[in-house]
Amino acid sequence: MKVPEKQIxxxxxxxxxxxxxxxxxxxxxxxxxxxxxxTIIVERFSEYVADGLVDTEFISVESEHSALSCCVGAAxxxxxxxxxxxxxxxxxxxxxxYIASALRLPxxxxxxxxxxxxxxxxHNDHSDAMGARDSGWIQIWCENSQEVYDACIExxxxxxxxxVQLPVMVNLDGFTLSHTLENVLTLPDEVVQEFVGERNFMRxxxxxxxxxxxLDPERPLTIGPLDLPDFYYEHKLHQVEALKAALKAIPTVxxxxxxxxxxxxxxxxxxxLEDAEIALxxxxxTMGTVMHVVDELRxxxxxxxxLKLRIFRPFPEEALKEALRGIPAxxxxxxxxxxxxxxxxxxxxxxxxxxxEDDRPIVVNYIHGLGGRDTPPDLIRSxxxxxxxxxxxxxxxxxxxxAGVRG
Amino acid sequence: MSVDKPSWxxxxxxxxxxxxxxxxxxxxxxxxxxSIDLSRCTRCTLCHFYCPEGAIRMGEDxxxxxxxxxxxxxxxxxxECPVKCIRMVAKx
Numbered sequence: 001m002k003v004p005e006k007q008i009x010x011x012x013x014x015x016x017x018x019x020x021x022x023x024x025x026x027x028x029x030x031x032x033x034x035x036x037x038x039t040i041i042v043e044r045f046s047e048y049v050a051d052g053l054v055d056t057e058f059i060s061v062e063s064e065h066s067a068l069s070c071c072v073g074a075a076x077x078x079x080x081x082x083x084x085x086x087x088x089x090x091x092x093x094x095x096x097x098y099i100a101s102a103l104r105l106p107x108x109x110x111x112x113x114x115x116x117x118x119x120x121x122x123h124n125d126h127s128d129a130m131g132a133r134d135s136g137w138i139q140i141w142c143e144n145s146q147e148v149y150d151a152c153i154e155x156x157x158x159x160x161x162x163x164v165q166l167p168v169m170v171n172l173d174g175f176t177l178s179h180t181l182e183n184v185l186t187l188p189d190e191v192v193q194e195f196v197g198e199r200n201f202m203r204x205x206x207x208x209x210x211x212x213x214x215l216d217p218e219r220p221l222t223i224g225p226l227d228l229p230d231f232y233y234e235h236k237l238h239q240v241e242a243l244k245a246a247l248k249a250i251p252t253v254x255x256x257x258x259x260x261x262x263x264x265x266x267x268x269x270x271x272x273l274e275d276a277e278i279a280l281x282x283x284x285x286t287m288g289t290v291m292h293v294v295d296e297l298r299x300x301x302x303x304x305x306x307l308k309l310r311i312f313r314p315f316p317e318e319a320l321k322e323a324l325r326g327i328p329a330x331x332x333x334x335x336x337x338x339x340x341x342x343x344x345x346x347x348x349x350x351x352x353x354x355x356x357e358d359d360r361p362i363v364v365n366y367i368h369g370l371g372g373r374d375t376p377p378d379l380i381r382s383x384x385x386x387x388x389x390x391x392x393x394x395x396x397x398x399x400x401x402x403a404g405v406r407g
Numbered sequence: 408m409s410v411d412k413p414s415w416x417x418x419x420x421x422x423x424x425x426x427x428x429x430x431x432x433x434x435x436x437x438x439x440x441x442s443i444d445l446s447r448c449t450r451c452t453l454c455h456f457y458c459p460e461g462a463i464r465m466g467e468d469x470x471x472x473x474x475x476x477x478x479x480x481x482x483x484x485x486x487e488c489p490v491k492c493i494r495m496v497a498k499x
Contacts, residue, residue, distance in 0.1 A: 102422055103421060104420055104421045104422075165420065165421075202420050202421060204419040204420060204421055204423055204425075205419045205425050206419070206423055206424075206425060207424055207425060207426055207427040207430075208427075213420070213421050213423070221423050222423055222424050223421065223422075223423055224422065225424060227422060230412055231412070231418075231422075233415075234413075234414070234415035234418055235415070235418065235422040237415040238415065238418070238420050238421075238422070242420075
């Protein structure tokens with residue numbers, strides 16, 4: 001493993017870590033609209049543009065709908081395009097998120113996760129990205145600013161992988177990560193440049209013969225025209241296959257990134273699960289607190305474990321089943337509500353994949369942290385306690401627990 | 408369906424059309440076709456310009472000819488014809 005000696009330790013919050021990584025990638029186009037808590041990403045990046053530190057065309061747009069539309073155009077023209085948003089901004093992009101993935105455009109977007117209105121709230125939860133979970137994007141979830149930095153470099157290679165060619169969403173918890181200064185190890189510019197290399201293009205058979213999948217007057221293609229009932233369904237299967245391929249491609253990118261950075265990422269991050277009797281699964285910054293609580297509980301003799309899901313889309317079904325096998329009680333942390341559903345989005349998917357297991361565990365859903373509500377170690381402890389009671393009893397008293405709400 | 412359509416595995420990625428629009432024959436969409444009474448036609452060319460599909464061409468004889476491979480039977484030509492020499496005839 002040849003880890004560059006000159007990794008520079010910088011004090012960066014999550015937003016700055018994203019902006020700095022993207023600066024090193026030096027994409028062709030950044031089109032973005034400021035929205036809390038993502039604003040710092042766009043502010044920093046526009047400073048890089050103003051200072052001449054990047055070659056990027058920065059497009060100031062009038063809305064997030066336009067921001068992602070510009071990225072679609074730029075990526076279709078063969079460029080590398082980046083944008084960033086949060087909450088209602090992502091909601092306004094909703095139409096275009098489906099277009100970006102269906103057109104197989106490897107755009108990278110940072111989402112500083114924030115609660116959706118109403119009532120208006122600028123703080124963290126996952127309702128924004130969960131609303132986009134069916135849109136066909138790869139979703140990376142970060143626990144700290146270091147992961148944000150690394151994800152904003154790796155994302156390009158994941159999305160542009162020849163078998164994948166899909167947009168990638170890098171999720172960082174609003175304020176908890178976006179505005180919290182942390183130590184971040186950064187790679188030299190040339191290492192990042194070499195790692196991301198040049199953009200890969202699909203080869204396609206267009207109406208004028210074979211061509212690279214990009215708008216080029218010499219090799220014209222029609223991108224995104226009307227698809228009637230006799231073709232649309234087939235084209236959706238392409239997206240299904242691309243996300244399946246991503247499940248195989250992401251670990252190869254992680255492996256290469258490990259070689260250049262010394263930091264090894266995986267689809268999932270199991271923590272002290274080997275002999276665990278109770279385990280919590282979740283996304284994002286909360287998992288740092290959860291792993292801290294696991295250490296405390298272990299010292300007290302409680303067989304607790306945790307599993308951080310780094311890649312939520314594509315859903316790493318096999319890796320999860322493997323890691324969870326034999327654990328009698330599993331709690332799923334959801335920082336979002338799926339109104340009217342049997343539980344939170346992550347809970348429903350975890351429970352679905354466990355249905356065919358021979359030894360089905362007890363699965364309990366813990367909704368938490370909505371609208372930035374703090375999830376301190378004490379709350380995590382009480383969740384583990386509740387889960388352990390379910391394990392001992394052999395069933396959950398409540399299938400969906402609203403943890404940390406005033407009762 | 409006028410063309411044998413490939414499976415999803417054979418289609419190019421990115422949802423791009425692999426045939427030009429000339430190869431998508433849309434003549435079977437409509438319920439009627441225009442019938443032009445050439446004896447009354449003034450060769451004004453308006454039907455040629457109004458046809459949304461480009462399915463009416465002006466021939467070397469100076470008269471309009473409908474390409475039924477593409478005509479969707481919309482009736483715009485019949486509506487616009489100044490001398491009303493185009494009649495929409497229901498398909499058998």
